Amino acid sequence: MSELLKKDEMKPGGIGQGGSMERRYTGSWRTFVPITDFETCIQCLACWIVCPDSAIPVEDGERRETNMHHCKGCGICAxxxxxDAITMVREGEEDDE
Ligand code: SF4
Ligand code: SF4
Structure with a gap:
């Protein structure tokens, strides 16, 4: 993690460019769902940094519930x-957790 650029050092690009992600409902690709245990989460924001679809919102310096319109279930955050605050479960089996 120490080799990653700081947020203000990153250049905008790809799906992160203004307006482009809104048109891509990548959640429709998903076969696995990330379930976050907020009791275990230490708010390090590593998941926010690595999520390729910017599907993890941050407000007031803390991550919030995953945006399921854009989460494609890749599992990188987990x-x-x-x-280990994030567990990947099969789509439709979230309630079994
Ligand atoms: S879910 Fe994990 S990676 Fe994401 S902020 Fe919490 S502790 Fe960090
Ligand atoms: S599973 Fe993938 S797309 Fe979904 S929140 Fe985690 S890193 Fe982002």
Missing amino acids: VECPV
Whole structure:
């Protein structure tokens, strides 16, 4: 994580460019769903940094519930979370968690 650029050092690009992501409902591709345990989450924001679809909103310095319109269930956030606060479950089986 220490090798990553700071937010203000990053250049806008790809799906992150203004207006482009709104038109791509990547959530329709999803077969797995990230479930976040906010009791375990330490608000490091690593998931926000690595999410390729900007599907993890941050407000007042804290991450909020994942935006399911844009989350495509890639699981990168779950892999990178340092405290295993994110669990990937099959779409439709979220309530079993
Ligand atoms: S599963 Fe992928 S797209 Fe969804 S919030 Fe995590 S990193 Fe973003
Ligand atoms: S990476 Fe894990 S601990 Fe960090 S903000 Fe995301 S869910 Fe919370």
